[in-house]
C-alpha cells in the first residue's frame with residue numbers, strides 16, 4: 001500500500017541526523033535542545049507521590065484546576081497579565097501541541113500566517129497541515145536578526161490570519177523589545193490578525209531583561225495565543241507538558257481542537273507541577289542557572305576564532321565561523337562532529353530556502369564539564 005504524502009518534502013530532521021552522528025562518533029552533543037542533567041529530585045518525588053495516590057486516570061480536558069490556578073497567579077505576578085483559570089487557560093502536551101492546536105483552530109484553507117525565519121521547525125508544518133500558507137519574513141545576521149516591521153507590514157494581505165512569534169527566540173537567542181511590541185500593535189491595529197506567541201524560554205532570559213510577551217501589551221492581549229511549556233523551565237522536556245493562555249473566545253475554539261488531538265495531558269505530572277510551582281524560586285532560579293552557563297561557555301570560547309553576540313535568552317548560543325572557513329554551515333556541522341567531536345546545528349535548516357549565515361548553534365544546556373571540553377576542541381580550530 002502507498003499513500004500520497006501530505007508532507008512530501010519532510011524527511012529526517014537535522015536534530016535526528018546530528019544526534020545520531022554524535023552517538024555514532026562519540027561527539028559531545030551540543031546540537032539538540034535538551035539538558036544532559038536531571039530535573040529536581042523533588043519533582044520526581046511529587047510525580048511518584050501522585051502516581052501512588054492513584055492520580056493515574058484522565059485529567060480534565062483543559063487540565064487540572066490547581067495547575068491552571070498557579071499558572072494564572074504566576075502570569076499575573078510576573079507580567080501583570082490576567083487569565084481566568086476556568087476558561088482562558090488550557091494544559092496541553094507540550095508547546096508543540098499548543099501551536100498545532102492553535103493553527104488547527106484558526107486556519108481556513110488559504111489563510112496566511114507570517115513566519116519569521118529562522119523558525120522553529122514545527123511552525124510551517126502546523127500551518128500547512130491545517131490548510132494555511134506560511135509567508136516568510138527573513139531575518140539575517142546582517143541585521144542582527146532584528147525585525148524590520150515595515151517589511152512585516154508589506155507582507156500583510158487580506159488573507160493574513162496570524163503572525164507567529166517566538167520570544168526568547170530559538171535559534172537566535174533574541175528577545176522582543178517594547179519597541180517591537182509597539183510596532184506590532186501598529187501593524188495589526190484595525191485588523192483581525194491573531195498572534196501566536198511561542199514563549200517556551202520565558203524564564204531563560206539574561207542580563208536583567210524582562211520577558212515581554214505580546215500578551216503584556218494592552219492592545220495585543222485580546223488577539224494572542226500565548227503558548228508555553230514546562231519542559232525547558234524544569235529540565236523535563238521528555239514529559240511533554242505545556243499550556244495555552246488566551247482570552248475566553250479564543251480558548252473556546254482552542255479547546256475544540258485540543259480535545260481531538262490529545263484530549264488531556266498526563267495527570268500525575270500536572271499535580272506535581274502544581275505543587276512545585278508554589279515555590280516561585282523553582283522557576284525563577286533557572287535564569288541565573290543558564291546565565292552562568294552561557295557566560296562560562298562564552299568565556300571558554302574566548303581563545304577561539306569564532307565571533308559571537310551573547311544570547312539574550314534561550315539556551316542556545318550562535319557563533320559565526322566566518323573567520324575560519326567559508327564552507328556551508330550544514331557540511332561544516334557534519335564535518336566537525338566527525339573530526340573534532342562536537343555536534344552543533346547549522347542554522348540554515350531553520351530557513352525554508354536554507355539561507356546560510358555561516359553560523360552554527362550550540363546548546364549550552366549541558367553539564368559544565370562537557371561545555372568546557374567542547375569549547376577546548378573548538379578553540380583548536
Ligand SMILES: Cc1ncc(COP(=O)(O)O)c(C=O)c1O
Pocket residue numbers: 033093094095096097120166169170198200228229230231237240241242
Ligand atoms: C522555540 C521552541 N518552541 C517549542 C519547543 C517544543 O516545546 P515542547 O517540548 O513543550 O513541545 C521547542 C523545543 O525545542 C522550542 O525550541
